[in-house]
Amino acid sequence: MPETARQIADDLRARIDAGEFGPGRRLPGEPALVREYGVAKMTANGALKLLVTEGVAVSRPGSGTYVREFKPILRDATKRLSRDQWATGKSIWSADVGERPMLPADLEVYEEEAPRWVARALGLDDGGRVVIRSRRYLVDGEPVQMATSYLPADLARDSRIAEPDPGPGGIYKRLAEMGAEPVHFNEDLRARMPSSEESSALSILPGTPVIEICRTAYTSDGKAVEVNRMLLDAGAYALRYSFGS
Numbered sequence: 001m002p003e004t005a006r007q008i009a010d011d012l013r014a015r016i017d018a019g020e021f022g023p024g025r026r027l028p029g030e031p032a033l034v035r036e037y038g039v040a041k042m043t044a045n046g047a048l049k050l051l052v053t054e055g056v057a058v059s060r061p062g063s064g065t066y067v068r069e070f071k072p073i074l075r076d077a078t079k080r081l082s083r084d085q086w087a088t089g090k091s092i093w094s095a096d097v098g099e100r101p102m103l104p105a106d107l108e109v110y111e112e113e114a115p116r117w118v119a120r121a122l123g124l125d126d127g128g129r130v131v132i133r134s135r136r137y138l139v140d141g142e143p144v145q146m147a148t149s150y151l152p153a154d155l156a157r158d159s160r161i162a163e164p165d166p167g168p169g170g171i172y173k174r175l176a177e178m179g180a181e182p183v184h185f186n187e188d189l190r191a192r193m194p195s196s197e198e199s200s201a202l203s204i205l206p207g208t209p210v211i212e213i214c215r216t217a218y219t220s221d222g223k224a225v226e227v228n229r230m231l232l233d234a235g236a237y238a239l240r241y242s243f244g245s
Helices: 003-017 029-037 042-052 114-122 168-177 198-202
Strands: 057-060 064-067 072-078 102-113 129-139 142-152 184-192 212-218 224-233 236-241
Touching: 003 029, 003 042, 042 057, 042 064, 114 129, 114 142, 114 224, 129 236, 142 198, 168 224, 198 224
Parallel strands: 072 236
Antiparallel strands: 057 064, 102 129, 129 142, 142 224, 184 212, 212 224
16 A cells, blocks of 8 residues: 555544544545545545554445544553452453443353463463353443453362352452462563454454453462453554553
């Protein structure tokens, strides 16, 4: 795609961020962009497609391209995993969305043999079993994330972790009550294109990437007690990490 399409898309995004085009507002169409930026119609079309692909805008055939009304989620990994969050009975997801409802859908909780990569991460023998919590999350009625947690079955099977509702503070609060409090976390991130099944589950447009995050939670003695594989709609999230020097 011509470089100018990227430049026009970036300029339109900056104008959206500045409030010139608010949520639900129609963006300039191809003829207007051709006149304003002095580019070919194909370049103008490419700029609008970039904004749609990146989740900034939505296309309505026969009407135009509009600023997406969905407010992006700021995922602050440092804040959401703080003990002050889950130890007080709050869900770690509330750190991302505040008062916006974040609802689990298609929740499944079951036990089975751990996949080999999970067994390695949790320090289990081949054939070791895990409690699996699989769910999809909706914010403002839109699917934004899929998440699957794996916990050693010997630790979790007879606890509320193996129930659909693990109670206030979620599974980390329950682990702490069981003497397996998570105190250290590793998160590995990568961006990739989704499979057709993942695109369908997250209702994302063709060409929109996803962010895959794999988190491992450890106790103070270095024992891994959870592996969580998350898949985020890249157009719905901004990621923030805070570090000390």
